[in-house]
Amino acid sequence: MAAAGGSEFLVDAAIYLGATTVAVPIFKKLKLGTILGFLAAGVLFGPHALGLLSSGDGVSQIAELGVVLFLFVIGLELSAPRLWSLKRTIFGLGLLQMLVTGTCIGFAFETFGWLPRGPAFIAGFALACSSTAFALSLLEERGELNTPFGTKAFSVLLFQDIAVIPLLAAIPFVARGQSGEEGASMDPLVIVQAIGALILLILVGRFLLNRYFRLVAVSGSREAFTAAALFVVAATALLLAEAGLSMALGAFLAGVLLAESSFKHQIEADIEPFRELLLGLFFIGVGMQLDLGVMLANWWIVLLGAAALIIFKGGVLYLLVRMFGSKHTEALKVGGVLSQGGEFGFVVFSLGVGRGIFDNEFATISSSVITLSMVATPLIMMALSRVRTKTSVPTPDAPEDEEGEVLVVGYGRVGQIVTQILRGSKVSVTAIDNDPVRIETARAFGAKVFYGDGTDMHLLVGAGATRANAVVFAIDDAKVVAPAVAALRERCPKVKIIVSAYDRLHEMELMDEEIDIIIRETFESAVLMAKRTLGFLGLSDGMIGEIEAEFRDRDRDRLMAQKAGDHHSGQERLDEPFHARTKHKKAEKHERREELVPEDA
Template sequence: MADAASHASYLPSILTFCAGAVVAVPLFRRFGLSAVLGYLAAGVVIGPSALAVIKDPDTIRSTAEIGVVLLLFLVGLELQPERLYSMRKDILGAGFAQMLLSAAVIGAVAWKLGLSPAGALAVGLALALSATSIALQLLEERGDGAEPYGRRCFSILLFQDISIAPMLALLPLLATTEAAHGGGSAKALTGLGLALLAIAVVVLAGRYALNPFFRLLAKTGAKEVMTAAALLVVLGAALLMEQVGLSMAMGAFLAGVLLADSHFRHELEADIEPFRGVLLGLFFMAVGMSIDLKLVAENALLLALAAPLLVLFKIAAAAAILRASCSSTTEAIRAGALLSPAGEFAFVLLPLAASLGLLNEKQGALATAIAALSMLIGPIAAKLIDLWLAAHAPPPEEIEETFDGVTPSVLVIGFGRFGQVVTQALLLQHLDVTIIDSDIERIRSANKFGFKIYYGDGTRLDVLRAAGAGKAKVICVCIDDRQAALRIVEMAKAEFPAARIHARAYDRVHAMDLMRADVDYQMRETFESALGFGRVTLEALGLSYEEAGFVIEHVRDRDAQRMEIQFSEGIAAGIDKVPRVTPEPIIAPKSKSKPLTKETQDVIEDGGAEVAVGGVGEPAE
């Protein structure tokens, strides 16, 4: 009974976290604010400074930090080499300039206010970062992700995401360097050597071992094993980095980058995402619990000045840099407003700096409070700026839209025989195609086509989203599992209404099920091939190409008419029990069939009572 009681003692804390998230996050989102703010507010309320439901936030911090680790892994998964190369000018230009200018000015102010040089640098780096979750959410709400200012804003955020890992590595080295002045230089060099060795181990393992490892596990077909393997790789790399004095997040980031081009990337992303969301929310609640409201009240005037000034400075700095890089004034200001709140990783860097002795307790608490307040003020400032710009903007010019050169995006689910033939036509037009399949051998075959290819289960909504179904123009469901195909069609119609859904039908009944699911186009897998076969046969019997084509077209039209009637009235109208689907001729034959043996005659007579409701050449079910 004692063991049961000890296990039950965890339940009140878990229920408290769940209740705080369920209440606070929807409330903040309803007012157009970030979910991060909801988690922070919930943490403040249940923390020791308010209701004190949770008295010691440090007890959950180590577990909650796994959310940051998983977030860095997902950031690394997005950093494919070709994507980085196409955005190199904005990333290395505007991104580097924004970070350098913001960190230098903020760090200089912090140094003037009495912080040590290392502490001022930590504060400058932390507050120079921007809130990726807030900026991307606002861009998505506006539908401006593809706009020039949206792309440049994303490039700056991407540079910041890339720079997080070096920052996390830099802070322990700063602390070690300061210790080195006290006689620990040999220890500092040893630590640096171990860190470089650990990085080399992770890189080599990721380059030569991870893909074969996941390929071997994928052959087992056990989805839960793939999830366990993903967590093993991420947390293993994180633990290795922690053991050599670097941050766990850096190890996860490296693992993500090394898997960015893997065929298993989207499956890994879908597996990790639920853990990342829950644990990252817990992390922000832990940060909220660590905010000392008494300290905030004692320094209310300082915070009331510092947080708005930080937001205004970051707007001005980002806008000036973007304006210098040929963005218009309006676009530069809008992007600057999106980049003005302090980033989520300020709540990682500042506590880390405090734990390393770069900041004292009060300095760390004040810097964290400034970051939290900027996340509240920044989105409000962005909306106010949008309203002001809209009120003073000139009337838009009428521009004739052209779609020349636009490449449609196609998501093909299933790369078996049917999917391979479908993609041949797409390949000839050099279209943007993504393949999803859960068969390792098919994945290897698809690699020859030059498409984006990912291992994953196409019936999972998270896998479809990770593979870009939300941006696809057409989703082609080419799998041979009837029920799975229906699930995908129904899910895609509900979740991705902008995409056309084309589906492979197994037979006539399956085709009508797909039609009821409101699929945009369906084709029975053997229908057109059988018609082509019949056409060649007619030509072999003496008909011309045109005559054979006329006959086949007539068969196709009659079958379409019958399909429409059966779809509207039921495949066996008036019969309560669903019958077997049997072949039926479209037109009445000129003569009766002639059985050539007695056995054949007996078979025909035994089956004569069956109801014929099928289509052209459909097999009996």
């Protein structure tokens, strides 16, 4: 779409954003996923349909940052304990799936003369990858992510995410070979530069990154922390790009190096909006490159290709999962949910066209095959929905000797005590706090505490709110608790929520929210102090218990009346003696009166 001067960028931006707000909600409503929504928007508004956007080249470099951020977040999720707990399925089942599927498809492309050897195997391994976003969102929507087959599917996807890094890194070398620059790929200086960049990145990540984020976090500026996260991604991507490697590889390694950092969840939450928007922009660009004329002219190839991909990938996965000891139903579902092509296929074919290893027709047909296989996946899972999955398994991160999982938001006076008791009770506890000094001290004692804004829903989800049995809010800032609780309840309707209220007014405010338990911060300690004082004054435990119960009833009645608008309710009863105490006084008077009566009266 033509536009004068600098306004062209604004026109394109408006169309991109408008297309996103129209197409994505429709596809999400149809449970087809946001990726297909972005692709549909690109096809519809691109040069081969309505023509509102004439070319995807203008945004391709910006959109590629979406892929970089995506891989950075994948790296953040690859902590050592998680990898170790799933090592057999990740590096056994996942590796075999990629090798068998990618090699067979690549061999077919070369054998039938569709591609030379190098590009053939790049394309084969690209099609061997499934859609991480698509498959995981399907499993989460259906509540099957933590079932046995869901865990195996996740493990395969995890290995595919790892395998994509060398696949992307191989594209420039294959491109040099195709253009007759074989010697360039073996230049010793290039290899030395690449190894040096990797070593430098690992050293910086190991010894400086965590300190850098701690320094920024101490400033208390959320904007500065977000800028720091984006800077790290951009700098690491640029470092490896200058060394002749993939930008995505640099971002991925930076994520892995920060996977054990106390700042990982806040980093992920800050990057999430940029990642989603830029990745969406990338998929819109991919959709714009899909030539509808080529698709329609080769519709039978697209249809047969999608069917062949689904049947072959699903069949390979079924056989491999059975080899790893799973039953028929589990293997069938793993094959079904991972039978589609993935978003990395779009990435590889788009980059391949840019590097000259694929022509536009082949990339368009291949991307169309992936798109059609994605559309078919929800239908396949609906057909398999009658195959019931048996018992759920614990989430991979939870040790076997721990019972339940709790997220504690706020690691101050209250949060620390709650966490200590839960840890001693063999409960898996993750805590969130915004004081980097306090976090560093807590982690030195073995506590699993992460830096971040505990009211940010992206961060809470990343920290495990969606799989937690309970979430405890122990935040000192009273005004931010109610909105955070409301957002959490909307996202996680079944989770138990326990909240520490700052004072009486705060408790009345929280009563409007769907909270399971509200504990007024000073109330319980004050009641305990009063009970101990009454004990020193000689009252019996039974008497003290009756007084406590009556006081709690009075306070609850007064709180409910004040919540209803009667702010002075119950004032007249503040000095009224408790019934238990009055009854005791009467009994004492009666005993003294009996003592004064002579025995012979």
